[in-house]
Amino acid sequence: MNNGSRNNIEELAKILAAIENPELIKSFLECLFTSHELEEVDGRWELVKMLARGVSQRRIAEELHMSLCKITRGSRELQKEDSAFKRVLEEYLRP
8 A cells, every 4th residue: 555545544544433313324334335345354354253252263254255364364464453443343332
């Protein structure tokens, strides 16, 4: 990713954080990404939630039709001390 892209990601993060309307965010994402890209994001978020619930990587691969490499990457991110995945799961997906 080049420096300009990182600036755009920062800008998007700030904008999304400021929007308090989930429907507007959803519509915005549907405009920004193709159907295929949205499916990818949807699947990646599902794999993170499944990993957090303790579902095995092999089962996730079977259910979501994903490569073990992609799943292993998600697992590594969850294991990091300062994992953004963990923080988001804990803060925004409390039962």
